[in-house]
Amino acid sequence: MNALGIAWDSIWHHRTRSFLTALGIVIGVFAVVTLTSLGGAVKTYVNSKFSGVGANLITVVASLPRSGSHHGFGHGFGHGGGRNAFFSVPSTLTPADLNALLHPHQPAIATATATIAVPDLISHAGSIDNNASILGVTAPYFGMQNVSFEKGRFTPTGIVLGSSLAKSFFGKTDPIGKTVKVADTAYPVTGVLKSAQGAPGTDPDETAYLPLQTAMALSHQSTVTDMVISAKTAQLVPKAVKEATAILLKRHPSHNFKIETAQEILSTVTSTTSVITDFLAGIAGISLLVGGIGIMNIMLVTVSERFREIGVRKALGARDGDILVQFLSESILLAFIGGFLGTVLAGIATAVVGKAVGIPAALTTQSVVVAVVFSIAVGAVFGVLPAMRAARLMPAEALRTD
């Protein structure tokens, strides 16, 4: 007999009930697939961000002295604006440290820069751009961050604008030579950047760049927020870390700084994302389990409703195996339909959420395969008990129930 045909016939005959039964699986698969796909998308996005910035970058941030048990948890990514994520560690890094790193006898270090976040607003002709951030940098910064100039250049006196910022202040007018105001001081615009993707947490398009010394004076700071070192090649990163550590230890014997490589940050972020994704998918998996129990419940009802049919079929020569396959097919098909609908919904949700958040997100093949296999498995596992009950029914017993 065509077991799938019978199964479909029965599911179709009880459309409303089948739909409600499958709904548990729909929701479960939807949740699992959406979460794993979005998790995967975030991971890919973060990865691409980091690889765009360059794998040879090393960041130095302030930390509590080594003697303490603190290993300050990830200091934002790149330039978080003077906030040391969980502990407010005052920076002790100074331009003098930067100069020491730039000393020419370091074979692995190509160049270095320091940055400072300026907590002021930027305005032009009285209009303030609230989204903009202001960063004090040195000249090598732009090359290291892989951002290039649309026009003009970075000078020791002017200000450089990110592309969106320039557009919001000046529209189509050429901003070069015009001025913008930061904390009541006017700065001439000397350069505009090309639109670029920065490291996670930064948006070069919405940033204005002042010379480091100017920015420090403006914010009354004698220290910088962090320093970024670029190794000559990605392979030389460990050696550059060693050199930088040696130089800085001489200047900071209490080891009150922390050196992070882009790769370390990347792997921390990636593994954190994975753990969160897996954890959420696990929770969503519980709803699949509940959906499976729903299927088992309805299949048990179906079996007792169809006592007579089972009896007739057995009296007509159906073997236990035939009946088992028939009911198992029904529960598997039901779960599969649920899994399919859930996957389709997850595809829509992933695309919508991805668009809203601004990351390229799509269903991953892996999550679809997992969802389909999992829903079939749920149908099989939770269909076994009802199907066995149906198969073991004695025909006489089955026919007696009228």
Place this chain on the structure above:
Amino acid sequence: MALAESKVDGLIDVQGLGRRYGEGEAAVDALVDVNLSIARGEMVALMGPSGSGKSTLMNILGLFDRATSGSYALAGTDMLRLSAKAQAEFRGRRIAFVFQGIHLLPRLTALANVELPMAYARMPKDSRIRAAREALALLGVESLANRYPSQMSGGQAQRVAIARAIAPGPDLLLADEPTGALDRKSGRLVLQAFQNLHDQIGVTVVIVTHDPLVAQHAERLIELEDGHVIDDRIVRDRIIVDDGHDSHLGPDGGSK
């Protein structure tokens, strides 16, 4: 027991058969020391009031239930020694059933219903369609082949059910109150169908009933009461005799 002497071509041979339900003081004997032999090609009515044990006997003959004592041989094979699985296989190949309620599967057409037992027997599609059409034709309902049970009268449905029972070519056709759910006119049509079948293809028919009308169509009447066979006799020649097909009866055809 007028007909207890064994036939040359015995299909069913039951000796000292008993069926006891429960144990100890609560035990109930549904059948006690039943001796019975039915030859190939006979048309037998099994009668008795409710509780007489006729349904129990039918279930044992149909291998739906197991006797607790005695012996039951079907076509020379000792049924009580077979495993449940072997019994199921035997039942599938050799025995066909017509039930009281009209047990056509509602979502299959008449043709698909008739095909079903042959499908379970793993018969190839084209030969089972051929056999199904032949069986429907034999019962005079070939025009209903593509209709669903809800589109048929009770009598038509029961004839489709009989076609389904005989299509695979069983040795034994067991019918449990086949007219029970039908009005008198449809009942007569169905009984006529049984009789034609018996006359034309010589299938052995055992009908369990308390409908006296059925008795008019049977050749032999076995009556049960309280689990005992109280009467077993050949009844007068049937009302309707189709001379043209008498030669198709089994070797015992002349024993009427």
